[in-house]
Amino acid sequence: MLLCVSGGTVLASDELSAQELTPEEQQAAKTEVWEPVPEKVSAEPGQAPSDAVVLFDGTNLDAWEGEEGGSAPWKIEDGAVSVARGQGGIRTKDAFCDMQLHVEWRAPADTQGYDGQDRGNSGIFLQERYEVQVLDSWDNPTYANGQAASVYKQHIPLVNASRAPGEWQNYDIIFTAPRFDTNGELESPAYVSVLHNGVLVQNHVEIQGNTEWIGEPEYTAHDCAPLYLQDHDADVSYRNIWVRPLSGEPDSES
Template structure:
């Protein structure tokens, strides 16, 4: 049964501010029947051959027992020879430079993975030992994590370095001709410092150069204990995080030959200081291409961009460039009807929806609901929230991963703003008989490869959503005043294994 709607939103007259201040009223306001004129997706769409379930897990990159899948490189020894045991495994940790201190200089080197990696999160813990060695004896202790290591080995190879150093942990180094783009301000020592609101900076370092981008802010270090590092490496972009604080964001990583730098080995430095590493884990990012038979709503090179309409049914006016669609916001605070939402031209029932999104970096002093706010509405009725919730407590049923106003995510799987994130939504539409609803809609939500909603019922339409009805409905992407970006959006029949 379809509603007799015109495509204009009755519920959009509800203040956008109301949505933030009283989320428990979600579903009590009636929204537009955006599905009233949308054609139903073809029933003949074949299902994918493989499982759509995107769940990823943290996998040890270092097993805590031996150096399997790693190898050493030292200038005087080359690959795989470490007779003085610069790199040892002790009590589940990697112990670097547990060797006697002498007047002799200890050569620099590194322990590197034997395979290259791309599109991943890497986390680890480090703590300092007591020893320092010539030529850095008595100087601030220094080490680092190298990623996107390519080309010949050497001191140092072409790579990006996540600096670990007393007083400078979180700096980023572009090694041996690597170049990048970021935003920065003038920092100490003449080097730029990452600033999310600084001036655009695109480097043009020559081969053989070693250049630093200083961390965003000074950070305290647990000098005698363990410190947490994480990096998110996505294509030619990277974000570095120290103890939950973003210290650097870069895009447009390029190798010495100017080609995009999107993969490479991972290495741990020995640079004149005793250091321990443990809990070195890697988790793939859940970037999933559309399977066979999927309906592509937005793909590379703007494939499917014409699959979107304005809320009123005309052409969508969100700009699309390089396969990325950006919210073209007309939202006025306090006037929900001003929102420039877009909707899919097709309507869907039971569905697996995959989309990737990037929330913009905003000032940390803003209220959370003003930071990267958007949402994806299933059937135009049920909103799964999009928000910058990195590092935030989940306590209001309105954070990233929430069914807005109804069910919080079970865990905070958010990545930092400015990073491509993923949603995979396994949706089962409400069931109806004789014009009466007999079963609630249900959804399973995977955020960045982690299941954060497990087949939860959705009893009512969420605030600003269209009223519940027996008809199928479109996918709606919300304009809530933030320039959120979207890419790689596709739908397929739901996977029975969710």
């Protein structure tokens, strides 16, 4: 600590600085918080942030496995990975809780003979349970809580921000995992926000439980879990997948 002499009195440098402030500045300083200092993160346009976990960069599926284990069966071509129809989905080898997720996806350009839920159907399952729908929703009527960017069968997107079939689209997803107590009872539900092609379409909506095709959703206790991409018998492709794990973990393991 530096010491300074002022009018014959020795003052610490912080005391001297305080004396130099106006009364208004001294009042304002009382609510200034200087620590902790946020870590520096670089985020170049089109690139994953420097603190992100890159799950797919167009070169390999080392971060993934088949839904029953073993090597991921999907095919990589031109920097994208495409569903291997009939061979099941793929999931990450790592488990995640709260996260920021970026995914780019493309529905097939050829829509001949396909409509509704049969057109470009796949899904991004957060923690293998909570689905953000992937679907070609360009001029393709279907039930609103099952169109692209819906929280499937739970929340209709605020708007339809879909691009034409064959064009690349992107989701940016902010997910807060549910919390369970030591008895496996739900303490707080999951929440999700989704930007579809840069447009906010889900604004911190409450997830009501596991995604169900038939019946009502309900929660079952679980810990952190993988990200899962669905094989729904459509030639959907993905690229540029990364995740930023966020602070906050479930309070207990299932």
